[in-house]
Amino acid sequence: MTQRAQGFWQWGSLCRIGLYVAALLCGVALWGIPALALPQGDAITDPRTLLRRALPISETKLLEVDEAISKIDADLKYNRWSAVRGDVRQVEHLLDRHGDSLLASLPPDRVTPASEQMAALREQLRVIGQASERKSKGKEEARAAYDRLVDELGSLENNWVGAFPYTVPAEYADKPQLLGRAEVELNTTAGRMVITLDGYSAPLTAGNFADLVQRGFYDGLTFDRVETFFLAQAGDPPGPADGYVDPATGKIRTIPMEIRAKGEVMPRYGQTFDQMGLWDVEPALPFSAEGTVAMARYPDDPNSASSQFFIFMAEPDLTPAGLNLMDGRYAVFGYVTEGTEVLRHIKVGDRILSARLISGQDNLKTGA
Template identity: 40%
Template structure:
């Protein structure tokens, strides 16, 4: 069951909650009713009116969605431009409510100026979530779109020296935007800086490593130091082609050191979910897909990292289903350029029916917010009034892995999963309508580009856990059988 994404609000992400609320109230009360725009609504360059939301269900269920579209339809709220005296009145009202907020005042002025029209509302079904201005995105800064970097930043650790090494090595990607050998010098500076940080802070880095993982971390640190020396030698030879592979290798060692700093699972899962399958850590899985009707690609193999540190219930549910072989020989059920989706089994049920109970197993919406020690359960960030807060696992990377669910039932996810096929320029962190609305629990970390080649009817031959299965607790497949 799908719905298109429409515009709901127009406010910079940097506005305070009180100012933004006041501004929305003034706009709603002062604007005149307008007819719906016939053109597609665009938010930061995304044609949201024609995009599809990853509601629970696949394309084979479209006939059912049409009968309930009127029930799912929601109105939209947007700031609308007025004319003549109405503009002056609107500007006065907005100015009174936001006089102490520079950004709010700037937006208020924009409402009254004809050369900067505010987007009119669009009569379309919409996902819950705010729409942010380009100003808000600029203030937030460029989002991180590399899946492995997102996973490193999502670890529950706080060691500053190793994070500085990580940021320095990740900065090499920006240096490579320079043409030809012009990139060599800034890359070399970053590599030398990373080496200095390792040499100067080795003891401080190892001090935060879990006692049981000291030897593992020391070995990774040694490989990192050797790798950085090899990196410098490569740069002395002006070997630009070897930069990205060596950067990836060194960052893998950094990630190994960082993961060794997590001594135990960082929080208690709420009692109502504590007996469900939980992933208390991370796991890696390999997915093999048989591709049909593509002469250039017969088989695609993906590696995914599933993150239980930030979504233990969601990740545990998925790994439990993988071990049950639930997804084996299941077809891709949706592939529309926006998402790739699967997980709807044959039969009337739209999710996994536990053979031990005969009931549909569902899991709660699970969102880890930046700065929080444990996830938020059972409600979207929009519903909780926290839509401007960043999530630890954002929809930034091509191949972001998340749970599909019923549109207005946040705790209805079961087995249907989807991968996002949009990069962060289209859905920047803290400025999109998916963060805080769906449970993200991992990323495709190897061959994500192949997702774009998948079509409805392609077959998932298998999904297998390659590491981290020991982090799964309360596995139901051992009770109910595979």
């Protein structure tokens, strides 16, 4: 195991202990319930919702619809059937109230697809409402309809995404950049996953990963660290180097720490949130979803990430955004959006058979 992996392993173990200790303490001190009982919490744990919230969209009416739809998820999770029906009615009301003005705000070529997507939203809302009348007997149908609803919502919101909203600092012009979104298909000996990369929140980190995927760097590499219910880590190449060696320089290519704060347009670079004194700031991409993907690094150097990455799989209710030991300390650049169940089967020694970009290739810009 390399020094980079060893250092991260030690810090990660402390993080894992901290997460569970915090959960136990919260169970006693905050909720007044037995320590081993988990609070339900209200952290956003759906990676699709987290990715939508990170889009550079300022249309408040659309965000209001998004917020209302997200409430359905929590109420379905805890079998609050009357609340689910109330949520459905609220979303339908918002679509009635804002639908025409939202469509009017779009360029002409986007109006028809957006109108069709709104109609698809209404259809899935109808299914959820009817299924919730049957309570637990209709839960599976309601959950399937909600998944379709969220997919349609993501497609709808993309109509309001314009040009990339900022310029990456010139000092990083030599690094690959992902100026938008992309998807990576990761085929492993444990199964297939799809990772959605978010270049809006982490253009350098996502760009570095996408560039290495395009180079075939990850093909054949093993998962050399797996901790059950915590994370799976890969990306350490064979040989003495513990990162990607750039053939142009003969040196390991590293990228700076890059974390975007929630509500801000562009990321902050070079330091962790702790180092910047941002104690109560949430990142745009938090560690609150199973399948969070982030870069490994040396514990004492926030700018040492190269090729090693990890996929977080801790219980989301233990890691609400801004209240865990990972947010603001590691650069998240995407989420597993298909095949999350594969994470429960990965073990040390499993290999990445292939990694390839299946969308967003045009958003990847190589370094100057």
